[in-house]
Amino acid sequence: MSEVIEITVYRLDELSETARDRARAWYREGGFDDDWYDAVYEDFQRVAEILGLNLKTRTVRLMGGGTQQKPCIWFRGFWSQGDGACFDTFYAYRKGAPRRIREYAPQDSELHRIADALQAIQRRNFYQLRAEASHRGHYYHEYCMAISAERDSPSWQGMTADAEDTMIEALRDLARWLYRQLEREYDYLSSDDVVDETIIANCYTFTEAGQRFG
Incomplete structure (x- = not known):
């Protein structure tokens, strides 16, 4: 009853x-909302484009039955020691990146530093360096990115000794920067x-x- x-x-x-x-x-x-981080992703995609990164994409199925290409960006946070962010990308020299990143984010000294580091190592290698980063493993942080670099020289000239390490560290620093933006956004939205x-x-x-x- x-x-x-x-x-x-x-x-x-x-x-x-x-x-x-x-x-x-x-x-x-x-x-x-499931998409609370979309604004951070959009900002990161713009930063990546300015710096010379061409983010890889993956196909995502939509609820209506269609598909959409999404950038290969991942993160996990924000409470465990292994939390972080990572991404899959191709990288090549982008002319004017230090100036353009300062125009886009005039107060962000970390982005300025990353752009300057990439510019400097490219200059020492006649702007011929390329890199690729791919996610590996079951976690999502900067050390889950397998990063390789090469020099696209028509005369087969090798990279300078510090080139690969510098590019690897710059891309990992960018992943750390992305994670801090996500953490800041989450802290704000959960205040x-x-x-x-x-x-x-x-x-x-x-x-x-x-x-x-x-």
């Missing part, structure tokens, strides 16, 4: 502080103020104890 049960539900700002913390925890655990705004905007309701109701 069915019965009607009445229950009082509350908006976030009507809850006690303890119940409000529980409501925030619910949102952080499952309320995040109390932003979580509160999102919960209120979506009109979520809760029990008196802070459990999600509707």
Whole structure:
């Protein structure tokens, strides 16, 4: 036999502080949009293009049955020692990269440093260096990128002794930079103020104890 049960539900700002913390925890655990990092990925793709990286892509199936090409970027975070970010890419010299990256991100000294390092090693090798990075293993951090470099010289001239190590470190530094951007975005989106705004905007309701109701 069915019965009607009445229950009082509350908006976030009507809850006690303890119940409000529980409501925030619910949102952080499952309320995040799957694409919360899209803006960071878009920014990284622009940075990569400026620096001379041609990110590899993979085919992703869409819910409607179609497919879409997505950049080969991966990350895991943000709580374990092995967390990080990595990407698959081809790299070649891009003229004016140090100037262009400063125009795009004038306050980001780390990107400036990476662009300068790539420019310097390219100059010592007559701008003929190329590199490829591919993900390997089951983790996602800068050391999960297998990186190789070569010199595309018409006279078969070899790379300078420091060329490969410099390029490997620059690409790994870029992966570290990407991870910091993702972590910063996640910290912002999961802050109390932003979580509160999102919960209120979506009109979520809760029990008196802070459990999600509707």
